[in-house]
Amino acid sequence: MTDLPMTEMLEKTVVSGTEAVAVLADVRRALLADQLVPYLGPLLLAIESEPPVPTAPEEVAAALHAKAPAPGRIRTNMWSVAQFIESRRHRKTLQAFMAEIFARPVQPTRLHRFLAGLKLGMMIDSWYDGALASALRDAGRTDFVEIQGVTRAGEFRDIWTKVYGPDGREVLPETAENATTVLYAPHGGVNPVGNFLVADSDYVEVLTEIDIQSPIPAVVKDRRSARGFLFVGCRFHDQMLRTYARQIMKRSSGPHYALIDAETLTKNERKFLEQQGIQAIDLPLGQAVEALID
Template sequence: MNTILTSDHLVIVRDSFADKLLDLAKEALAADEVIPYLGPGLLGLNCAEPPVPHTPEVVAAALNARAPAPSRIRTNMWSVAQFIEQRRHRRTLQAWMTDIFAAPVSPTLLHAWLARLPLSLIIDSWYDSAMRTALVETGRTDVVEIQGVTRANEIGNIWTKTYDLSGRELDARSGAKTVLYAPHGSSRPSQNFLVADSDYVEVLTEIDIQTPIPDVVKERRITRGFFFLGCRFNDQMLRTYARQIMKRSCGPYCTVMDAETLTRNEARFLAASGITVIDMPLSQAAARLLGTGKAAGCGQD
């Protein structure tokens, strides 16, 4: 069976229907009709050992190795980071996150392909900066990156900072062709990390009325849908951010995921958000998008 409608009204497509939906997504990306929403799963494309963590659980383990946290929170990245901030100070957490994500990450072929498309908006929900590097490597000068920043280091009503691809901080207002939005921050150019529970207290208080989301993101999503790649939604924080970033966009929405591994909360979120699941390995989906006919792996160093 190619298409499955679950009891929770979650649409899952497989086989030829999945191939067709990927072909449509590729056309929509080329036409700037959907927004790619990228997650840490992209780092695993044909790379057995990515140079930096590619799940929140791996980040939690890396932090826990530096400062053992209570067993009840040990696998939760946000809680372990909060434990470190409270016991060791924010500067220590910042330094350790910078060290954990210090290794340069070569963009995958998928990152490189996206970087060459005339996209108005790209969402990067992880800290690795591979998408930024792919954009730098194109030599483009019509791109800005907007990163979420922790309020712990700021005075005033500041939710984000804007950079050009050289790392120079810019005024928030920009007419750039492509906006790369990293809502949780990024390792480069300035080591902005939203990672501890405290980082999100004010953000989650305000996010329902959209205050922390940049105006340019709100403007550019209105006429577009979202295509999720390398994302999981097995934590309330991840679901909340995706839901609020999608808000008031027009659709369509789809994601590439292994349907058999979905948690109950993920399935409910995807169904409620109208996100169709393309049930196939991410490497296979990337290969079809790229037209290579084989797994899409890491770019060259």
């Protein structure tokens, strides 16, 4: 255990300038060698054009609030606003609202298309838009599956996820074992059928079991074991976001990196990066992505 004070330990999790450029070159080599799992967040969607969907939980909360006004104390919290709608209006109403909010197709960025061509063992999409799955289909990939987290509302089975083939049809879970690429969307996605984990109630059982890893698919546990993680376009300013990232990368081999603007980091985010051994590469997201691609 290091004897460095906490402030100094946190500073060492961030590299910038020429050091960041050098680390990014190592990240690119590791990515090309299938040694890193890309973990994509919603901020990535805005690096090339104005996205037609929300790119933050707070924006989803605002969109839901516009459809069904929520109390002031919760209206900026996506999970609480969604729970309010589900409780007052019905689960089907919440599902319909989310489908409307994410109805407009999102064009994959150059990074999405670059990753789709690498045939990586695993990729994570932590948002609902489905751009990464679209990039895989656009690339003509027929050797991938998408595993989506699903709500247990209305389910009478012990089920956490569903698996979909390249054509969007549901397939048997064991199909994932033989796929070249596993795309894991832990919070669900608008396509192909509109699976959304978004309300507090969706996460009650998940968070109860996630420490023992029950909600994490076996193939994800297997494929992460020899890889590190690369977080792109992600924020960790909410406990829910930190919990999911921590549990998905649990027992992975590392190293771990995040492309992130250090000036925007909250105290909790810095602490999370340090605790999880994630090195933050402090470069403008667009610049960092271009370096990864080129």
